[in-house]
Amino acid sequence: MIYSGRPKSCQEFTCAWLLGFGLSEYRPDNTGIVPDFQEIPGIGLVLYLWEAREGMMSSGFVKKQTGINLQAGKFVLHVPIQGNPRLYVPEGKNVADYRLVFGDVVDKEIQVVKFSKGRF
Numbered sequence: 001m002i003y004s005g006r007p008k009s010c011q012e013f014t015c016a017w018l019l020g021f022g023l024s025e026y027r028p029d030n031t032g033i034v035p036d037f038q039e040i041p042g043i044g045l046v047l048y049l050w051e052a053r054e055g056m057m058s059s060g061f062v063k064k065q066t067g068i069n070l071q072a073g074k075f076v077l078h079v080p081i082q083g084n085p086r087l088y089v090p091e092g093k094n095v096a097d098y099r100l101v102f103g104d105v106v107d108k109e110i111q112v113v114k115f116s117k118g119r120f
């Protein structure tokens with residue numbers, strides 16, 4: 001897109017915000033988070049939230065988007081700048097081997113967090 005200072009990686013990438021998922025104020029340079037939906041075999045549609053600015057993974061925006069998507073039965077993967085990705089698993093769902101499923105996409109160990117009511 002369109003705004004100055006966009007990441008170089010976005011020359012060949014279209015994030016979920018640019019595809020129309022999200023309000024105008026959720027533009028990634030405002031939230032510090034790049035959202036992306038990917039269809040993962042064995043899991044279905046997964047919302048990736050890539051941290052683009054340090055510290056933003058704990059923002060209200062991330063909590064809200066994670067909660068909405070978990071409630072809708074979607075998996076949500078947090079990919080922070082530092083540390084390991086976290087896969088949030090919606091209620092009633094499970095996947096046997098997450099490393100196998102995400103191996104090509106995320107090269108760090110994935111921590112798995114099961115749905116718990118009231119967390120988001």
Ligand code: SF4
Binds near residue numbers: 010013014018028
């Ligand atoms: S994060 Fe999304 S909106 Fe921003 S430059 Fe990349 S593709 Fe465009």
